[in-house]
Amino acid sequence: MKKSSDESFLINRIKSVKYAVNGAVHLLKTEGSIQIQVSIALIMTVIGFFFHLSPFEWMAQFLAMGLVITAESLNTAIEKLADFIHPDYHLKIGIIKDISAGAAVFAAVVAIIIGAIIYMPKILSFF
Numbered sequence: 001m002k003k004s005s006d007e008s009f010l011i012n013r014i015k016s017v018k019y020a021v022n023g024a025v026h027l028l029k030t031e032g033s034i035q036i037q038v039s040i041a042l043i044m045t046v047i048g049f050f051f052h053l054s055p056f057e058w059m060a061q062f063l064a065m066g067l068v069i070t071a072e073s074l075n076t077a078i079e080k081l082a083d084f085i086h087p088d089y090h091l092k093i094g095i096i097k098d099i100s101a102g103a104a105v106f107a108a109v110v111a112i113i114i115g116a117i118i119y120m121p122k123i124l125s126f127f
């Protein structure tokens with residue numbers, strides 16, 4: 001009895017991961033904002049190799065990129081939920097969407113600050 005409930009728990013966890021991966025693939029295939037953020041992340045990774053980032057700088061850069069892509073993904077989910085619940089114009093839907101987009105702005109500002117801390121000294125050292 002215990003064993004079969006453990007097995008179904010494991011199967012449910014594996015299914016959840018599969019659904020989550022499907023969601024990530026859906027975002028990558030259909031959402032322009034996510035495609036742009038992932039493209040920026042790939043470009044920043046190439047730039048990171050060019051500037052020989054330290055392990056700590058790599059960690060900070062990947063955390064920043066992950067934060068932005070995560071915030072953008074959640075913003076997309078909230079926008080879609082809002083459109084589904086209330087397809088017509090409504091002041092509160094507008095505020096909810098603005099707040100959701102605001103979270104992505106916070107993430108982007110943090111990423112820009114981290115990028116400046118990593119790259120400004122390297123760029124300035126060229127001059």
Ligand SMILES: Nc1ncnc2c1ncn2[C@@H]1O[C@H](COP(=O)(O)OP(=O)(O)OP(=O)(O)O)[C@@H](O)[C@H]1O
Nearest residue numbers: 033079086087088089090091093094095097098101
């Ligand atoms: N149903 C609505 N009612 C009121 N205001 C809305 C509504 N839909 C959108 N808005 C306003 O328009 C803004 C943009 O909404 P929209 O859903 O087009 O997001 P977006 O940032 O352009 O995302 P995307 O281009 O990824 O769809 C919202 O932040 C909100 O201010």
